[in-house]
Amino acid sequence: MNNVNIMTTLRLLLVGSLLTLIWINESLQANDLSRRPNVLFIAIDDLKPWLGCYGNPIVKTPNLDRIAAMGTVFRRNYCQVAICGASRMSLLTGLRPDTTGVYNMGGEIFHIDSARKRAPQLTTLPEHFKHHGYICRGFGKVFDSRNTDNGQDKQSWSNREGVLWKWDESLWPAPARGGYQNPHTRKLIDSALADAKQRGIEQKANILDFLSSVDGTRPVCESEDVPDEAYAEGNAMATPAVKMIHQHGRNYREGGQPMFLAVGFYKPHLPFVAPQKYWDLYCEDDFEPASAQHYPTDGVSYAETVYVEGRGFHPVPSQGKIPEPLQRHMMHGYAACVSYVDAQVGKLLQALEDESLLGDTIICVWGDHGFHLGDKQLWGKHTNFEQATRSPLIIASPKIPGGRVDDDTLTEFVDVFPTLCELAAMDPPSKLEGESLVALMRGEQPTANPPAVSQYMRDTEEGKVMGWAIRNARYRYVEWRPISNKDLRFTFSNSVVGAELYDYQTDPNEAYNLAEDPEYNKIRSEMVKLFDEVLPHLPARK
Known part of the structure; x- marks a missing residue:
């Protein structure tokens, strides 16, 4: 066999091997996917x-x-x-x-x-x-x-x-507005909605407010035999x-x-x-x-x-x-x-x-x-x-x-x-x-147990305020700070306008905010330090 034929044969073998590998790889991927x-x-x-x-x-x-x-x-x-x-x-x-x-x-x-x-x-x-x-x-x-x-x-x-x-609708006729199925409630809702339309009330929030003002249109509970x-x-x-x-x-x-x-x-x-x-x-x-x-x-x-x-x-x-x-x-x-x-x-x-x-x-x-x-x-x-x-x-x-x-x-x-x-x-x-x-x-013990973080934004007369809460095994510490937004982005203030501290061991119902309680000064300091570790993106407080 001359050199040209040898090279051609080697190329064909190489291509065949590559195609086989690709096929095997794709088959494995398909099998892996089906096993997922x-x-x-x-x-x-x-x-x-x-x-x-x-x-x-x-x-x-x-x-x-x-x-x-x-x-x-x-x-x-x-x-x-x-x-x-x-x-x-x-x-x-x-x-x-x-x-x-x-x-x-x-x-x-x-x-x-x-x-x-x-x-x-x-x-x-x-x-x-x-x-x-x-x-x-x-x-x-x-x-x-x-x-x-x-x-x-x-x-x-x-x-x-x-x-x-x-x-x-083959399972049940279309539901009443608001999900109610009581016939009397449905009749009251339809009447109130017609009244709202006559009054020019169109936005959903305004319609709900109007319905709330009409007795019987928004019952808090319903138990129908359906x-x-x-x-x-x-x-x-x-x-x-x-x-x-x-x-x-x-x-x-x-x-x-x-x-x-x-x-x-x-x-x-x-x-x-x-x-x-x-x-x-x-x-x-x-x-x-x-x-x-x-x-x-x-x-x-x-x-x-x-x-x-x-x-x-x-x-x-x-x-x-x-x-x-x-x-x-x-x-x-x-x-x-x-x-x-x-x-x-x-x-x-x-x-x-x-x-x-x-x-x-x-x-x-x-x-x-x-x-x-x-x-x-x-x-x-x-x-x-x-x-x-x-x-x-x-x-x-x-x-x-x-x-x-x-x-x-x-x-x-x-x-x-x-x-x-x-x-x-x-x-x-x-x-x-x-x-x-x-x-x-799997039952493995965690190497650390960092606190959970929750937060809530309020709109106030002075502007937006955010409360960040950290919850560890016993305490919850919350800081409220002004925030602002521009061009769809938010910035956070370094000014703390309110703080909360709750001890769930002594007060599981959160009846007392202990943030200003002198007996909890040490605990508050520890929670503030933890707060800063967990939320490093917030600017250092004043």
Whole structure:
């Protein structure tokens, strides 16, 4: 064989070898992708840790407790901001609010497009999974649509429509305005809306204010004897998600792409409406009104919220003490809604079981923040207090033994993104600001237990003020500082206009602000030092 033929043969062998290697590599990648676990990502609006797996002896949540038995319950978990849109943005980006600049909802300033300008590294959680070969679908409230386009950030999802919230009238006729199903309430709402139109009232906020002024149009609770599908949780959220799981099962078993399925339930958000059978699980006497129905003594005015959601519903008085029987009724309604959502979660678990997918699916359940149920006379969130910032988080992985409860480690919602990436065997995006919790799920002891950080922005007559709260095992320390914004960017002052310190060992209800108490001078100094370590981007205080 001459030299030309030898070289030609070698080239052909080399090309063949390269093609074989490419084919093997692509096959391995395809096989790796098919072996990757699915993710069921469950968001529950306004859900506080009123669950059996969090030690609540009254509220019945067998399906969420089942997920807890399969995974890890993080009992000391905190949200970054106790308001829907900002909390969800921090969890779904793995970035803190001071990085994205998303502190609230509405307008250009808090839109995800503006957040991308402030933080070019921003990649959303479903977007990251989509880029790694996952089919990413969503139903219900995942992002808050006031921070995104109508598809809840369409670029994050595999389908052009983004997250869907579509009513299936074959299951139940279209719902009443506001979700109410009581015929008398519906008639009152229709009449009031016609009146509002005649008066030229058009903006949504103004319409809600007008409805609140008309008796009977916004009842705080409703318990109708209707099927689950009469309300959105059963119709527009659980039902299509169950169908999606069944459609996915065969495809996945045959080596298809894994799925990231997000399901966002709106309840137990106000009003507390749920089918009668979930109300029947409880009676009014099961619930005891909060013992501390006042703001802390020596408190800071910035810590108080003017937005008390429950006050906008009938027959809740617009101000002053809420009668105890009504408080019990509202707590009853909240618990009924929690059990209603729990039942919808059970349908998702059953679908996974029917498709033999439970052993191939990571499950993450979270409530976007806590909720005040009468303490400090609050019925809502919008504060830096414990009841608003402590939020449920349960994560289960088929590769990690379950039944673990972490009562000690302080965790945050920014930790979810890197945790799910590690569980799915993929690298997280760069510059995430949380830490993976997988080691904790395996039972390893943390080398450190840094405090959790929450914050809340207030609009005052003097301008915007931000309160940053750090929570460690025993104390919460809060500093309030003026902030300003220009060209979509925020700057923070070095002036502290209010400080709070709470000792949960001696005062679990936050009845006393101890920031100026001489007996706590040493503790305050230690917390200030910790505050500066955890929040180094804030300017040194005056």
